[in-house]
Amino acid sequence: MLLAGRTLAIIGCGTMGEAIVAGLLRAGLLAPTQIVATTRRQEAAEAVRQRHGVRITTDNLQAIGEADAVVLAVKPQRVSKVLHEEGVGAALVGKTVISIAAGVTLAQLQSWLPESPVVRAMPNTPCLIGQGMTVLARGSRAGDAEVALAKKLFDTVGLCLEVEDKLMDAVTSLGASGPAFVYVMIEAMADGGVMMGLPRPVALQMAAQVFQGAARMVLSTGFHPAALKDQVTTPAGCTIAGILTMEDGRIRSVLARTIQEAARVASELGRDSSAEK
Ligand SMILES: NC(=O)C1=CN([C@@H]2O[C@H](COP(=O)(O)OP(=O)(O)OC[C@H]3O[C@@H](n4cnc5c(N)ncnc54)[C@H](OP(=O)(O)O)[C@@H]3O)[C@@H](O)[C@H]2O)C=CC1
Numbered sequence: 698m699l700l701a702g703r704t705l706a707i708i709g710c711g712t713m714g715e716a717i718v719a720g721l722l723r724a725g726l727l728a729p730t731q732i733v734a735t736t737r738r739q740e741a742a743e744a745v746r747q748r749h750g751v752r753i754t755t756d757n758l759q760a761i762g763e764a765d766a767v768v769l770a771v772k773p774q775r776v777s778k779v780l781h782e783e784g785v786g787a788a789l790v791g792k793t794v795i796s797i798a799a800g801v802t803l804a805q806l807q808s809w810l811p812e813s814p815v816v817r818a819m820p821n822t823p824c825l826i827g828q829g830m831t832v833l834a835r836g837s838r839a840g841d842a843e844v845a846l847a848k849k850l851f852d853t854v855g856l857c858l859e860v861e862d863k864l865m866d867a868v869t870s871l872g873a874s875g876p877a878f879v880y881v882m883i884e885a886m887a888d889g890g891v892m893m894g895l896p897r898p899v900a901l902q903m904a905a906q907v908f909q910g911a912a913r914m915v916l917s918t919g920f921h922p923a924a925l926k927d928q929v930t931t932p933a934g935c936t937i938a939g940i941l942t943m944e945d946g947r948i949r950s951v952l953a954r955t956i957q958e959a960a961r962v963a964s965e966l967g968r969d970s971s972a973e974k
């Protein structure tokens with residue numbers, strides 16, 4: 698194990714918390730005994746324990762007490778409530794707290810946890826299979842050691858970058874919501890294949906592999922997407938005919954505005970957390 702002797706608490710082991718747990722276990726960074734996770738409901742706790750063999754409880758204070766570092770993975774509206782549970786603030790003093798809650802700013806987190814180093818992170822569900830995209834921002838009390846720990850966790854389950862907190866709503870939209878936007882595109886392209894007679898499983902597999910192949914071309918060649926597109930578009934061929942149809946549908950502005958709108962909504966998600974104690 699790369700992180701020998703460390704224990705990580707995941708407070709709120711739902712969709713995203715579980716993706717992180719599964720990704721870390723899959724990569725072998727932590728053993729199941731080095732993760733203690735919490736849920737609100739006992740039956741949810743039992744299901745996570747059965748799937749991953751990690752230690753699990755519905756008692757956040759107990760989990761935090763056993764951990765060196767804590768990932769906060771409850772819904773944004775619940776963050777403040779959890780941090781104000783009796784004893785939790787004191788138990789977190791000096792411990793690295795990594796919040797993945799969308800829209801909850803470092804200023805909010807730091808005001809609730811004045812004596813903890815806080816890192817804000819925005820991962821995405823592909824962390825589950827080691828293909829995540831996570832972006833971090835460091836709080837005022839987080840030093841290089843705390844950021845390095847967070848980076849190690851998220852590097853293990855995909856790519857990890859650091860930005861300033863003011864960019865976190867943009868990264869929430871592009872990076873964390875992004876997979877959902879891509880799933881819609883994969884489904885729509887597969888629908889087109891089905892419309893033209895392909896069996897659904899063939900169309901879906903092809904659409905997903907085309908996205909993966911194209912994405913890897915961008916990442917591994919370093920070429921601009923426009924240059925890669927030009928390689929595919931034979932003069933008077935079928936590809937340019939398809940591209941003009943996309944442009945007629947204003948696909949570029951629709952996709953760019955999608956990111957803009959999701960970022961706007963992300964910026965509002967932390968407000969309830971301030972109100973709810
Ligand atoms: N889903 C995604 O793709 C991404 C989500 N995020 C962020 O991750 C966070 C979690 O989202 P997501 O995983 O989708 O949400 P889920 O609803 O799937 O998970 C929330 C988890 O929190 C648990 N929970 C609720 N209240 C408490 C509590 N008081 N103490 C301990 N655990 C509690 C729930 O338990 P129970 O089931 O028992 O109620 C559940 O396990 C959010 O802040 C979101 O913004 C960030 C990036 C991507």
Ligand SMILES: O=C(O)[C@@H]1CCC=N1
Binds near residue numbers: 799869873874
């Ligand atoms: O949709 C949401 O609010 C969460 C945060 C980013 C991805 N899912």
